[in-house]
Amino acid sequence: MLSNIKELYSLLTRQQRKRLLRLQLLVVAMAFAEVAGVMSIGPFMALVGDLSYLQGNGMLASLYRMTGMNQENFLFWLGNGVLLALTLAAGISMFTVWRLSLYGHQVGAELSMRLYRRYMQQPWLFHASGSSSELTNKIAQECNRVTESILAPLMQMNAKLVMATFMVITVFSFNPLVALAGVTIFVLAYLVLYRVVRRKLVANGRIVTLAQAERFNLMQEGFGGIKDVLLLGRQKVFNDRFEKASRRYGQAQGTTKALAMAPRYAMELVAFGAVIFLVLFLLKAHSGNLTAILPLVSVYALASFKLLPAFQQIYTSISTIRGNLSAFDAIRDDLHASQEGRQGENGLSPATGVISPQESIALADVHFRYPGKEGKVLDGLSLSIPAKQVIGLVGPSGSGKSTVIDMLLGLIQPDGGELLIDGQPLTLPATRAWQNNLGLVPQAIFLADASIRENIAFGLPPEEIDEARIKRAARMAQLDEFLQHLPRGLETRVGERGIQLSGGQRQRIGIARALYDDAEVLVLDEATSSLDGITEKRVMDTIHEFSSSKTIIIIAHRLATVKQCDCIYLIKQGRVADQGSYDDLVERNPLFKHMTEHA
Numbered sequence: 001m002l003s004n005i006k007e008l009y010s011l012l013t014r015q016q017r018k019r020l021l022r023l024q025l026l027v028v029a030m031a032f033a034e035v036a037g038v039m040s041i042g043p044f045m046a047l048v049g050d051l052s053y054l055q056g057n058g059m060l061a062s063l064y065r066m067t068g069m070n071q072e073n074f075l076f077w078l079g080n081g082v083l084l085a086l087t088l089a090a091g092i093s094m095f096t097v098w099r100l101s102l103y104g105h106q107v108g109a110e111l112s113m114r115l116y117r118r119y120m121q122q123p124w125l126f127h128a129s130g131s132s133s134e135l136t137n138k139i140a141q142e143c144n145r146v147t148e149s150i151l152a153p154l155m156q157m158n159a160k161l162v163m164a165t166f167m168v169i170t171v172f173s174f175n176p177l178v179a180l181a182g183v184t185i186f187v188l189a190y191l192v193l194y195r196v197v198r199r200k201l202v203a204n205g206r207i208v209t210l211a212q213a214e215r216f217n218l219m220q221e222g223f224g225g226i227k228d229v230l231l232l233g234r235q236k237v238f239n240d241r242f243e244k245a246s247r248r249y250g251q252a253q254g255t256t257k258a259l260a261m262a263p264r265y266a267m268e269l270v271a272f273g274a275v276i277f278l279v280l281f282l283l284k285a286h287s288g289n290l291t292a293i294l295p296l297v298s299v300y301a302l303a304s305f306k307l308l309p310a311f312q313q314i315y316t317s318i319s320t321i322r323g324n325l326s327a328f329d330a331i332r333d334d335l336h337a338s339q340e341g342r343q344g345e346n347g348l349s350p351a352t353g354v355i356s357p358q359e360s361i362a363l364a365d366v367h368f369r370y371p372g373k374e375g376k377v378l379d380g381l382s383l384s385i386p387a388k389q390v391i392g393l394v395g396p397s398g399s400g401k402s403t404v405i406d407m408l409l410g411l412i413q414p415d416g417g418e419l420l421i422d423g424q425p426l427t428l429p430a431t432r433a434w435q436n437n438l439g440l441v442p443q444a445i446f447l448a449d450a451s452i453r454e455n456i457a458f459g460l461p462p463e464e465i466d467e468a469r470i471k472r473a474a475r476m477a478q479l480d481e482f483l484q485h486l487p488r489g490l491e492t493r494v495g496e497r498g499i500q501l502s503g504g505q506r507q508r509i510g511i512a513r514a515l516y517d518d519a520e521v522l523v524l525d526e527a528t529s530s531l532d533g534i535t536e537k538r539v540m541d542t543i544h545e546f547s548s549s550k551t552i553i554i555i556a557h558r559l560a561t562v563k564q565c566d567c568i569y570l571i572k573q574g575r576v577a578d579q580g581s582y583d584d585l586v587e588r589n590p591l592f593k594h595m596t597e598h599a
């Protein structure tokens, strides 16, 4: 557990470490205030028991003589003084606890920001081969567990440990034997309890992590594929699986919480027993003189009143941390990686500048294999796309067309071969500038639960959206007529993932999105497959209209879509099998001819 805490500390930024150090001063101040508050009760109780103390030579007697008050008044004001000391101590404690809790939660929030930033910066392949529910779970759930169940308890424990140490030292100075006996009893009792439950806590932590990941997965699968779920009648399967995972989660989490809190009652019993034993012991030692033992008993009673919850808090913190370390395990590697990434963050090319192809975009003898997959998807593929022309990519399903597009877009890097812009290889740092000039309409268009306007200007804050560009893009994507029928026009919300729209409407918003930035290279990956013949023709005519100013790459299964292309590449098993105009290919290529007949 200590090594994990050290590791967590190493993940803090320099400012966070400095702040933690400053907080320690506050923690020490709190401990002092608490101890002073407790100690001040001693002299007061001594005086209550025996007013003759005021006649002696002690500090209290000198103070009494200085004030010139009568005995009752002095006792009254002394009582008020003690109360003030206790109030001050409570105030400082409240303030410290507030600052500590704030610190823990701010660090937690920063960790989740770090993870979000890291995942957002990962290349396409990272996302293409992973699960988005896993990432969401790590940021939302595991980070929350680290915050609530590791960082926050650590902060609490930090304060209580310092306070308890100060308190024990002070009690020690009053009567070492009594203090030693008391502390030994408590520490031993807690140690025994902790040893007994430790294993259970670790096992529970793992169960919580696994069950929670499964719950997130089921939520994403269930709600994401609700249409299939409803049609296939799989609700029960999903419900059962969710129920099982939730039960496991509830059971483990409940047990962990109970195990962290349960010893309180046993410990209260031990504490009361100890106080009774102490009173009896002191009475015996002072031959039954109650006045003599009253101050000592009051200090011990108040000290244990403070120490008992402190011990309990330390124990609860340790068991909560132990039960949730698995949450830290789940995000540890990503957090380390995010720390390394932070240094390189400035190295990311800025979103400024564009690379504008004047002659050609080419792939030269490229090879590519998806990580973890056996065969090559692209196997020595070469093609050249003249600038300002319209090019079609066709081929059987799975032949590698989308992979070619991802490579042209700079989303994946070839294992061998090169992407050449005007004959120059595209370097990694220049990729951002290249992408600034690209517009893509993907097969599956992601729509956010926002207005049509916000979806066209995807990701831009509303104040930065250019109205003229929105209108132009909507017009070119043949959205005008559709928008006229909507009472709220561009303000209409589309529902999550555009659920309130038809496939064709979604596609046209996707096309408008690609046109919004007026990119010089447009890539349409099955972009018009959901449009009816007439709308598709209108969209394609508009696209062909600006073919003299843009380079356009079209993937289509419906071969009529690529009929007007200047050149068509036929892709087969990761290579270019043939190329030429539509008519040429129909005439000479049996596969192409076959495809036209069955399109």
Ligand SMILES: Nc1ncnc2c1ncn2[C@@H]1O[C@H](COP(=O)(O)OP(=O)(O)OP(=O)(O)O)[C@@H](O)[C@H]1O
Pocket: 128, 129, 370, 373, 377, 395, 396, 397, 398, 399, 400, 401, 402, 403, 404
């Ligand atoms: N993210 C990925 N991870 C692993 N393999 C992948 C991934 N994406 C695609 N593949 C594999 O690569 C091969 C080519 O896929 P690709 O999507 O490029 O083909 P395509 O010609 O565009 O197909 P379609 O016309 O059906 O869209 C397929 O066998 C596919 O299983």
